[in-house]
Amino acid sequence: MGEVLLELRGLGKQFSMGGRGTLRAVRGVNLMLRRGESLGIVGESGCGKSTIARMIAQLTDPTEGEILFSGENVTHLDRAGRRRLWRGVQMVFQDPYSVFSPRMTVGDFLTEGIVHFGIAGRSAARAMLPELLRRVELPAELAQRLPHQLSGGQQQRVVIARALSIQPQLLILDEATSALDVSVQRQILSLLMRLKSEMGLTMLFIGHDLAVVRSVTDRIAVMYSGLLVEELPSAALQQVAAHPYTRRLLGSVFSTADRGNKQIAIEDLSLIEKGRQMQGCPYQPRCAEACAQCAESCPQTVDLGDGHHIACFVKTC
Ligand SMILES: Nc1ncnc2c1ncn2[C@@H]1O[C@H](COP(=O)(O)OP(=O)(O)OP(=O)(O)O)[C@@H](O)[C@H]1O
Ligand SMILES: [Mg+2]
Secondary structure, three states: OOOEEEEEEEEEEEOOOOHEEEEEEEEEEEEEOOOOOEEEEOOOOOHHHHHHHHHOHHHHOOOOOEEEEOOOOOOOOOOHHHHHHHHEEEEEEEHHHHHOOOOOOOOHHHHHHHOOOOOOOOHHHHOOOOHHHHOOOHHHHHHOOOOOHHHHHHHHHHHHHHHHHOOOOOOEEEOOOOOOOHHHHHHHHHHHHHHHHHHHEEEEEEEEEEHHHOOOOOOEEEOOEEEEEEEEEEEHHHHHOOHHHHHHHHHHOOOOOOOOHHHHHHHHHHHHHHHOOOOOOHHHHOEEEEEOOHHOOOOEEEEEEEEEEOOOOHHHO
């Protein structure tokens, strides 16, 4: 197993809601990621996935806990420290078009990071373009195009190529394939798998679709209402998933009766908020297996061995 690249220790984020108190978006998250490994974070809208990613990438400050990257405590960095970290951590978001300047060619967009981080001068960076594009399975001619002259899938490949151009140690993909057509999504997922094995890429892959996340990761962390409720190897997901929430996610992946999903999603958001305000397990209001203890206190995470961790009274007492 590779050395530890990223470690989150009791990481949390509270947002101040003005006169309406605070919102605990992320609470006491412990996670570890080794070099060359791919970790998925899943959970429904609002559970805190992007907030974790943004804290790791120094786009928002944690309010509790620590982040260690390559052995260094990077929890609260100054400007110079952030710049150094961004050389090692790159992030790809859901909407590729939003990161382009409309009048910048693909070639200029791709060379910008290389020059900015001092990896090469402008002309040497331009010479790298065919290889950068080839790596994401795009033809070299695309370097002359403007972003609106690309398809959504091509745009996202270019954004991935740019993130990889500075040879980051960690690539964070936050719903990076969610907006794409299913067949394009499949192509980008297989591209990521190839890059992972060819370049030994370390990835944090965030998504709400368990089947997609499972297909590109070694391990999965399941979040609910700001808490990490279960962590398990992706390959053993179906066999070992024990948390009632993970099992519910699995049920919706493999259920053919998808009707009424939208209704459930709307109901869930208010239950997520309710869970955040509770003393006990935040999933308790929805959990069919809940017992009296679940309403009284929040379960601690228990190590079940073989990379399986769970925070659930029902499954561990
Ligand atoms: N800047 C902010 N100010 C206040 N609340 C915020 C802020 N950013 C996020 N939140 C809240 O924190 C919670 C977690 O948000 P986050 O974006 O991390 O969720 P998510 O799991 O990424 O959801 P999605 O799947 O919809 O992207 C949500 O309740 C959200 O409304
Ligand atoms: Mg998000």
